Amino acid sequence: MGRHSLRERFIESGVMTLHQRGFFGVGVREICAEANAPQGSFINHFGSKEAFAVAVLDRYFERTEAIIAATLGDDTRTAMDRLTAYFDVITDALAGAxxxxxxxxxxxxxxxxxxxxxxxxxxxxxxxSLTQHFSAGIRAAQAAGSVRADLDPDELADVLLSSWHGAMLRMKVERSSKAIDRFKRVMLSTLLIPPASEPAPNPGHA
Structure with missing residues (x-):
């Protein structure tokens, strides 16, 4: 039980440390200090810094999957709302940091x-795995008629996620929501446009 608790302490501490300071921005000694654990125990539990990073990534992705379940997996929402809800929840977390x-x-x-x-x-x-989740969400929205059906959902999911992750990297440089706002304004309104049979209203007419 003690060994399990120590490993958990390393991983929980590592999620914060690696997220804030990066893989190369922190050494094993600092990782151990942040976890309040002896340095020798790090090798016993993980073997290498790379293996530790993978364990931390796994924990971080578990939390991402929980967000996916609460948004993309929420069948009380419309298919389109499930897609946008995911980005909204992540945006709130990014703003909080x-x-x-x-x-x-x-x-x-x-x-x-x-x-x-x-x-x-x-x-x-x-x-x-992320692409698979979003592809399923896009496929459901296509079936509901709220997302264009002329694009392959797997490719659309891949492009959408690539753009989203690029926006988050740009956000870190600008230290503002500008890149995230552009993503939502441009990508979501062009890649996920309504079907051609339901044209958007012409702003030039009342």
């Missing part, structure tokens, strides 16, 4: 994927 830390999945992709096949492989799996 002062637009500083972004998404750990995006951050780790930019920082560590080139240097670690172990981390890159896990990130690839995470992105595949």
């Amino acid at each position: 002062g637009w500083r830390h972004g998404c750990m999945i995006s951050n780790m992709s930019l920082e560590a994927a080139e240097h670690s096949d172990l981390i890159r492989g896990r990130l690839e799996q995470i992105f595949a």
